[in-house]
């Protein structure tokens with residue numbers, strides 16, 4: 001083991017170090033469980049410098065509520081374990097939310113108004129960037145702190161919790177920015193309605209100014225959320241569906257580059273996107289992420305496109321002049337190049353993961369057998385991609401679609417039965433190689449994926465009805481008949497038309 005490897009090992013060991021209390025209580029991350037909620041509780045009280053009458057109960061209550069509402073959804077989220085950026089972004093947005101929810105109502109007169117709590121802002125950002133469950137979990141916790149700050153009443157807690165649920169529900173499947181504004185408007189109406197109900201239940205006269213504040217609050221919050229989200233996406237590389245769709249409009253410089261230098265790979269990526277999108281939709285995974293990650297999965301090939309079959313002209317294969325181990329290195333290079341490009345252009349972290357994982361740790365069988373055939377003593381492990389194996393469902397789908405798309409081209413006159421057989425063979429092969437072990441895909445998902453792939457492949461290969469041929473006067477011709485256009489122009493001039 002060289003020094004570099006030793007350093008790497010030490011670093012990864014460090015991240016697994018647990019505090020003695022953590023080991024004792026078997027709590028995976030003590031920081032989330034106790035330190036963070038207490039920090040938030042303190043943050044909530046900071047602008048006013050007055051602790052509640054029973055601070056101990058308040059802090060312990062915060063920790064318990066954090067565990068009930070937020071911590072569970074965080075732990076069940078696969079992405080939190082993959083990238084610390086998810087944890088950092090989530091905790092930053094929640095901290096920001098707690099601060100703003102305490103600060104804004106204090107801007108009013110001497111009385112703190114629940115109508116002024118901009119809870120829509122932080123809950124919508126968490127829901128859009130991280131997820132629906134996390135939005136609700138942290139939102140309910142924030143409602144608790146905000147109501148403790150306002151008047152310590154259960155009524156305020158319920159009122160704000162309704163807003164949290166409405167916000168998470170209306171922002172859970174946002175695809176266009178305008179939908180955030182629409183969600184803000186819808187939550188405004190709900191906020192006005194529940195405030196009016198609260199006022200009448202308390203026997204107060206309905207106060208128009210308070211209702212106006214309740215109406216303006218979520219709308220203004222939605223405008224601020226629309227403004228902040230792109231900055232958060234750029235900083236964290238965690239993208240909302242809206243941000244992903246912007247990247248997937250094919251005008252990204254990396255995709256343009258791919259279409260110019262590696263057109264075969266470009267068209268392969270587009271077909272792959274259709275396959276993986278359909279499969280992701282079928283199993284309830286993120287279809288937008290699957291589509292966009294497919295576009296970018298092979299961007300590393302634009303550096304040496306001629307070394308990949310889809311870009312080769314017939315009879316011109318540069319691998320013929322390379323040893324199998326050199327070919328192996330050149331092919332591995334496309335993954336490394338792709339990761340470098342993804343970092344340079346700040347592509348989403350999950351897209352970078354797909355670039356790394358789309359071949360998993362599979363063996364390049366063609367070059368391994370080539371090496372064996374020429375009598376080289378090579379181990380199959382030397383011909384493996386560096387990996388890792390797919391770590392989430394969309395990544396697993398793309399690995400399967402990548403092989404299926406390439407193999408489908410080799411079937412002559414594909415029928416639904418032949419296509420399904422091929423897809424089944426590939427999916428089973430990859431499953432048996434244990435490449436999908438960490439992807440979260442189960443056998444039920446794989447069945448649905450096979451169905452979706454077969455349907456899309458058959459649709460892509462739909463035979464066209466032959467159009468009846470009409471005789472057309474040739475006006476434009478690139479080769480051969482180059483004078484025809486000129487002749488026609490001369491005729492027109494002669495006839496003065």
Ligand SMILES: [Fe+2]
Nearest residue numbers: 297298358359
């Ligand atoms: Fe690839």
Ligand SMILES: [Fe+2]
Nearest residue numbers: 268297298402
């Ligand atoms: Fe590919």
